[in-house]
Amino acid sequence: MTSTGLILKDVHLGIGGRTLLNGLSLEIAPGEIVTLMGESGSGKSSLIAYICGSLDAEFDVAGSITLEEQDIVSLPIERRRIGVMFQDDVLFAHMSVGENLAFAVPKGIGKAERQRRVDDALVEAELEGFAARDPATLSGGQKARVALMRALLAEPRAMLLDEPFSRLDATLRERVRNFAFTTIKRRNIPALLVTHDLQDKTDRVITLGTANN
Amino acid sequence: MARPLRDVSISKSALARNPFGWAPPLTFAIFVGPILLGLFGTLLPSFGLQPALGQFELSLNPWCAFLSDPALVKSLRLTLTVGFGATAIAVIIGFGSVATLYGTRAFAVVRALLAPALAFPHASFAVGLAFLIAPSGWIARLLSPWATGWDQPPDLLIIRDPDAIALMLSLALKESLFLILMIVGALGQINAGTMMRSARSMGYAPARAWLLVVAPQIYAQVRLPIYAMLASALSIVDMAIVLGPAAPPPLAPMTLDWFRELDTARQLMASAAAIFQLLLVIVAILLWRLGETIVRQSMRGLLTSGIRHGWSERIVGSVGKVGIAFALVASLGAILMLIFWSFAGTWSWPSALPEQWSTAMWVRSVDTLAELVGRSAIIGIAVSAVATALTILCLEAGVGRSTPRWLAILYIPLLVPQISFLFGIQLLWNRLWLDGTVVAVALTQLLFVLPYVFLVLSDPYRALDPLIAIAARSLGASRVRTLFKIKLPLLARPVAGAMAIGFAVSVGLYLPTMFAGAGRIDTLTTEAIALASGADRRQAGIIAFALTVLPFMALALVNLAPNWERRTSR
């Protein structure tokens, strides 16, 4: 069972001769959310970029990443099918909330079905009736929920969460976090959360030492 | 409703305290005054009013004469072909190329080449390009007679074709470089990188992701520059003289011909034509806006179709890549041609290289060249310095801090066809007894240099951490002292960069220089255009080459300057 999840084996990351990560190995099972804790500069965001496929070419990298038993290191971002939720919500400003969501629905699905999925996502995010809204008019928590639903509508095989709650205030953070965790769990996919917020606890917490530097 | 009131009260109270409060009205006067007076001075004669000749009778004759001109329909068609064609192609090349190249190594190369390519004045680009692609040009020479069998230049309509296709394509290539530079600038304004990652992580192919997600937001940022491109393409003169047809030419060169006629009725007709071009540009921008809406509506379906990759982005991307390659090759080839010709002794068809190389023409031209370079440089330095100073003072006075409305005003000289108000401005200088003086040329150029300097300088200026100035002032430094001792040293490099851009713009201005100079103030650009039509190609090569080198050197100087700002701005 575990072999179908997200598996990192002996991952090394470095830049300009400086080592950021030295031999990290990690297995995340479907439905499991692992938190990677670490101070800034500990390489956790670079790790997210490495898994997602957006790491700058100037980084030195080693180690394998497999997802559903497929080695994904050599795949470009768009073929990894890994959803990402960033610190910034990056909702596309020129599209409505509904269009942002529809943008993520895979192709080859009929119009009615696309619409149904978008509507379901809005219901799930408790944002019914928001489809025609301009993202700029949404609150921070609403934006975060739309961003997550958008990532999930693309049917990712895994989710990466790059400090997605750090821009939200404390009370909102709690709600959005709970929403995110339940929603991801419902999809039964592996998820990795990087954060420096001790509150962002999940199934398993791994702390990256600054000793790696 | 309450908002306008608040704005006014802010500007008033700011003016009371701000020692630079006088700068915006002064700038406004220098800027909008001549344009309004210029438009007015063109509008009056178009209705037969000529106070100078004692004619105060309103008449529609100039308009009737203009609208019934036999060449008008053809000329208008050419104008629209060049205007819309060049702009649309430039937009496709600009967006298509960035869509496919974004994030690649090639993009870094293109970016590095952009600044010098942009400093390449339209006039010398056109002259060099003509040397390259004409039936007697280098490409034909390289292939003849061994590959083509041509033992004399072929009777082919390559440049000056009656439909102005050559002019349209050349202008499109030139403007695509400008647009890419604007796109690169706008990329920094939006969170393009993260948006791309986001869209790609949902499975979108890079070029498609860029076109669907980034491009529409970039477009909103570069809309004004695109309108300016459209306006200038609709009223292009310098490149049209070199590469466009003569019988008839597009509207702007035809109007210029009429202005030069000694017949009073013809000059009134020219005024009507100049005003007509203003209306044409307004209608064209409205049409372009309509086109934007149509494209946006037809793209809506694509946004939500869920299709991750397809032919469309590959086609647009390929067009973009080919276009940008052509634009860069054409620019390099054009410069090469200018150098070749300037050192050619004799170079007859179909030799691929001059039979003799010679510096004779350089030696012979040294006096003229020194005079032209000196005059162009002095005007350029003066204009860019004044423009930079006014920009800094206006920024200090708080212009453009909150609303983007100032931006539209700044764009007026770039959106209004030059010929529509330059004729009136010439009359204004004439009235002030300044026509044909360096002062008039410099003041006229300022209208076109100021917008660029403002656009280049305002972002780094506003990016400067306001806390630095507050800290300095809390230590007791006056606003003036803070500006000179703290802000300007920190902004030295952007200021120098803005001056260099201003200088490059000034050196390349053709029509404003010609009108304000009344034919008496020759600069490298006016001379290059005058020689371009077919005088001695060696001489044209030298002048156009010098015209290229001058702004390039200004930009290079800035890049050599020590990088002070690195410590303070991100």
Add this chain to the structure above:
Amino acid sequence: MTNPPFGVTRRQLSLGLLIMPAMLSGCAKPAPEERISATTPWDDIEKMARGQTVNWQAWAGDPKINDYIGWTAQTVKARFGIDLVHVKTSDTTAFIQTLLGEKSSGRMSGGRTDMVWLNGENFSAAKGLDLLWGPFAERLSNWKLVDVKGKPSTINDFTLPTEGYESPWGMAQLAFFHDSATLANPPRTIPAMLAWAKSNPGRFAYPAPPDFTGVTFLKQALLELSADRAPFYKPVDKATFAAQTAPLWAYLDQLNPVAWRSGKSFPPDYPSLRQLLEDREIGIAFAFNPSEALNAVNSGLLPATTRAYILEGGTIQNTHFVAIPFNSSAKAGAMVVANFLLSPEAQARKADPRLWGDATVLDLSAVAPDDQARFAALPKGAALPDAQSLARALAEPHPSWMLALGDAWRARYAT
């Protein structure tokens, strides 16, 4: 305007708009007036001229011409104490606009331009608008040398009597040229030109009117194709224009389809035409200067085998002049310079094809034998038309034909 642009209030705005012209108008300053009456002796004029600065606005498109004017400046400085400044211009009509503005704003003296180079249309326009000072030409001491009988265009500029408001400076004539190595026997009449073009399609071109050289070709063709030339020496009559010009259009209707680029594109001006000959795209070119071909050969722009010729029935000839604007602040100086330009020394130098190559306006039999020798010593290049053929001259039509022919051509071929 509750929300003014630039964050500027209306009051500040009007303040700004006031500042600018006030700021700028401070630059103009008046100069003292000089008095020259109809009886002022020439010696007095020369005395008044001493120390004056003469701003001569002259087309500066040719280094040869600039060099000639430079030589003139040196000479008049040495001999007459005049500072002659060449105000270089690329636009030969702009001075009219400038003078008109000065006149309408009442600047009747202290003008910035003291002498202009002009002819034909320019003169007609400037004189018509009362922008020229005069009459002065007939009072110049060298006036008696001018060949007013043999070269009537020295006093009839495009049919308009000069009435002493401009002083002749040089002669120009339409001349054709070709490379004798590739074309031994060029066509020598306008109809022969068409026949040649038909048998050599794409090899003949003329600049697109309203370009000056282009319209001159039209005028040349019109004169040669018309049995009655009298109407062309009067202002255009709209009623008869179509009938009078019909032969020209019939001719061009045949010529254009066999011309360069099948008449779909035209070179914009003379230099482009010359370049086409240089590139061997066309076989025949023409210029409004008989020594143009020789000049081009000397600059290496055309092969040494280039030959120039005048058409059998003669070609259009005209004179160019210098004139003095109404508000010149150095009228005496300008008169002395104009007089110097008429001197056999200056005229012989202007006629030297190595230096410029314009035929003289003087009557050589009237000049002193020493000066005649100057002209006799001038080199005869192989690329120059011979002297006999240069005598075959046609007078310029009335200036109104320029615009009318240009317009009619545009209406027929540029739509």
